[in-house]
Amino acid sequence: NLGTGGAALNGQNGSTSSADSNDARFLEWPGDNVGNYVYQPGLGNNYMSVPDEAALDITDEIDIRLHVALEDWASGSRQTIFSKWLASGNNRSWLINVESTGIIGFQYTATGSAGGANYLSTVAPTVSNGGDLWIRVTWIRDNGSGLSEANHYTSTDGSTWVALGSTITSAITTAIYSGTGDIQFSSFNFSNYKIYRAQILDGIGGTTVLDVDTSVITSGAATSFTALTGQTVTIKRGTAGRKSVAVVSPVWLFGTDDQFRVPFSNLYQFNGTEQFTVLTMLRMPSLTNNQGIIATRNSVSSVQ
Secondary structure, eight states, X not given: OEEEOGGGOEEEXXXXXXXXXXXXXXXXXXXXXXXXXXXXXXXXXOEEEEOOOGGGOOOSXXXXXXXXXXXXXXXXXXEEEEEEEETTTTEEEEEEEEXXXXXXXXXXXXXXXXXXXXEEOSSXXXXXTTOEEEEEEEEESOOSSXXXXXXXXXXXXXXXXXXXXXXXXXXXXXXOOOOOOOEEESSSSOOEEEEEEEEEEETTTTEEEEEEEGXXXXXXXXXXXXXXXXXXXEEEXXXXXXXXXXXXXXXXXXXXXXXXXXXXXXXXXXXXXXXXXXXXXXXXXXXXXXXXXXXXXXXXXXXX
């Protein structure tokens, strides 16, 4: 976690104890190339949600499209990136996973309880870690041959789709459970990823009933915004560690105990009679008393 400071001083991005996976994170902003996005840190109580409504209670043919960038597309653990799936009250309808090896899964239940049919792509998408990609899953309850059918696709532009492996069929032809659970982004089986766009269509290539486009967000302080289809999208932010955040410009995201440090150097050591100037530029979310910004320290409790 080393960088370079002025006058060739090495800087360290870490936490008060040591460098770890929850250290301050630089979130780049690709501008017109990809656009604004919402960053999900992969931690509990950090997710986006859309309230349930009748139009989202699709039970037969469904078409789901996502434009995302995962930190690790084959992380070794299941990552649930989009769902209408609440364990509370047996409100499980459907979800989209990126499985441990990177293959894409679509799972649904007919009763709202655990389990249900799971349709896994036969191959994983070709994409580098951190790279963005459109993924799409379509599902039909009965393809006319007495089988349910799921297809997986990828795209670089959200318009031209390439099949991801073979069609998956199942003898399970029950309808998707029409529950009251809301639509959620990474609320469990957490994923560290960026969300650009999410669409749900009623029917294969049918009516768009949800279109979440994060490019409409204009402020990095936003905790909600409006989907193109009119629904309110809430950005849930936790109270500790890294948090979900709307990224509308390059930004450093700090967790609970994160800090920047520069090792000892005579370049910035001054005695009691020397004059010096300290210049820093930052944006504070709020102003309260006793907020330390910059200091020379030999421990977390004693200031030089």
